[in-house]
Structure formats: C-alpha cells, structure tokens
Amino acid sequence: MAPTARPTVAQPMSPHLQIYRWTWTMAMSVFHRITGTALYGGTALVAVWLVALASGPVGYSYVAGFFGSLVGRLVLFVYTWVLMHHMLGGIRHLIWDTGFGFDRAKRLSMARLTLIGSVALTLVIWAVALLVR
C-alpha cells in the first residue's frame, strides 16, 4: 500500500508558561529556580572575596572597596534576599517531601510565607547587622 501524503496541517503545540494565569505556587516555583541560579553565580563572588583575602592587602582592598560601595552593598542586600528566599523555598520542598502541605490552603499559605518571610528575614538581618556594628 502506497503511503498517503500527510495533510499539511500545523501540528498543535502544547501551551507554554505565558498562557497560564500566574498563581502563587507557580510564581514561587519559578522564583526558586531563578534564586537558585543566582546563588550559583553568586558563589563566584564568595570565591573572589576569599581568594582576595588570602592573596594580600592590595588585592583585598579592591574587593573590600567594591563590597563597601553603594553598588556592592546593593548586591549584598539582594544577595541576602535571594539566599533567604531560596532557603525558605527549600524548606517548603522539604516539608512536601514528608508528605504534608499539599492541600490548597497550606499550599497557598506556604507559598505566601516564602515571599513574605524572605523579605522579613532580609530586613531583620540587615537591621541587626547595622545596629550591632
């Protein structure tokens, strides 16, 4: 039997993210991956800082100068929030791993708590760090 020509109809594609209405759990899931990726790159800053400290006062002065500047402090502030957000998001996942927190109300409250908690923790950390100094 001769193969019949396939009709030239565009194949339907499954919809991608942009078609869905944003929900808290979806947003926090995306945030978890973005913050994880940011922290991944951020470890290079930790490495630069430690190697500069090991290399001597001249090298360290450049790095300390950057982190002490306005841009540097902004980077550290955002870094703190990203770290806290990924930490709380991770704790959420660890709670799910035990089998709890899957019902609608808990899902939503844990997603909200991730964002609110990360902002609160960041502000507390910076307030304490600035007051104690």
Place this chain on the structure above:
Amino acid sequence: MAKEEVRQDTRISIRTPRARVRGLGVSHHGAGHWWLQRLTAVANVVLMLSFVVIIAKMAGRGYGEARLLVATPLVSILLILALLSVTVHMRLGMQVIIEDYVHAPGTKIAAVFANNAYAVVVAVACLYAVLRIGFGQPA
C-alpha cells in the same frame, strides 16, 4: 556477552523489567542525586545562616582583622563545611536545570561538564583560600 548485559536482556535473563528498575533503576545511580540534594539542603540551612553571621561580622573590618576572623578555628570550619555543602548542592541543582532545558546531546554534555568544572573550581579556590588563611600563611 558480559554477565551484566545478560542480566539486563529480558530475552535471555528471566529478570523482569520491574526488577531492573528497582534499586538503582534505569539511571544506574538510583535516588542518590535526589537524596544528596536533600541532605545538603538541610545542612545548608544551618551553614548558610552561620555564613550570614560571619559576613555580617566581617563588615567594616580591615584586611588584618578580616584575616584574623576567618582564621578563627570555628569560622574556618564553618566556612569549609558551608563551601563543601553548597558546591555539592548547587552542582546537583544546576544539573537538574540543564537536564530540563538542554536536550541536544552534545550541548548537554558540554553544559554538564561546564557545571562540574565551575563547581570544582569554586570549591577548590575557596578551600585553598580558607586553609591558607586558617593555617596562618602570610600572604
């Protein structure tokens, strides 16, 4: 045919497909990746909070004072533990992201290789620096 291949081939061996996916499963490393991601995640909670305290105490210190703080045994040990846990955790996490989005075999291998290289370079650079400062080598 090697013994393992015979065991894998259901036409020759009486091992069922289900038996093959039990234990280490089709990926050949079982749940090791998933489990290590969780272990380092729990460790990271404690270690990153101590890291934040260390960084906060670092603010406003000059070169000499900063070195003295890092050279404190407790700070050195916490930094080393944090670096080991974080670099393992981030390597596993990035591998999952690569596996999710990169499908071309060549690009995928290159991406996984780069991920491993980055994690190892960051880990070794940080460890070297902390140990050098901790053991009191003058710069």
